[in-house]
């Protein structure tokens with residue numbers, strides 16, 4: 209497996225793959241890789257001959273009071289995991305490679321990015337779309353794989369790809385969960401055992417909503433009320449949002465349309481911010 213850290217080396221490597229007629233899949237990550245990321249790499253490997261993983265803790269998607277400086281960084285372990293999962297190359301640029309001094313061009317998607325995460329993290333998606341567009345431009349992958357756990361991120365990136373005619377297929381991989389239901393996330397490591405126990409309220413609320421929909425419930429207010437009630441039973445959990453939205457536009461809906469509607473949750477568990485969602 210190759211490790212490339214400069215933009216020019218990455219561009220030449222990807223151009224070489226294209227010249228050989230290889231189909232390229234990109235898996236963009238911020239490192240601190242867990243089984244969820246590895247499932248994205250494996251899915252990518254099943255869809256393309258050449259899998260490139262990027263590991264870049266992207267400063268522009270963190271707000272001023274967020275965890276950019278303490279975001280976990282463990283490159284050596286990540287590289288070993290990428291190799292084992294079937295990556296051909298890993299792109300590990302330094303911040304100055306992606307945002308050299310004087311950098312001033314950003315991409316904003318202005319509809320899908322507005323609600324939910326967009327309200328509480330106003331700069332987040334601008335940073336995500338900018339870095340993902342840059343990765344797409346320099347690697348020019350045929351497809352890119354993202355986790356459905358970040359449902360709004362997937363929807364925003366799909367919209368950017370459509371609006372800018374980027375011609376990259378966006379594949380969303382199912383959320384992986386621990387056996388107790390907690391969605392895998394690099395931020396789970398911030399949780400103490402007691403906080404982790406309370407964090408399970410999110411997946412329980414999602415499961416309950418899925419059960420209610422399976423039993424015929426379609427009323428959004430009932431489903432949101434039940435989810436909020438379940439979350440409120442835990443002292444450490446403070447709900448940021450609990451919303452039933454269209455999975456493509458992230459707009460709130462009047463009624464659940466099975467398969468097209470998600471319940472999206474964000475909550476603080478003490479000082480740890482978690483998000484989760486499920487398709488209803």
Ligand code: PAF
Pocket residue numbers: 236237238264266269336339340358361
């Ligand atoms: O989901 C993530 O890890 C990041 O938002 C991404 C897509 C790698 C962009 O920095």
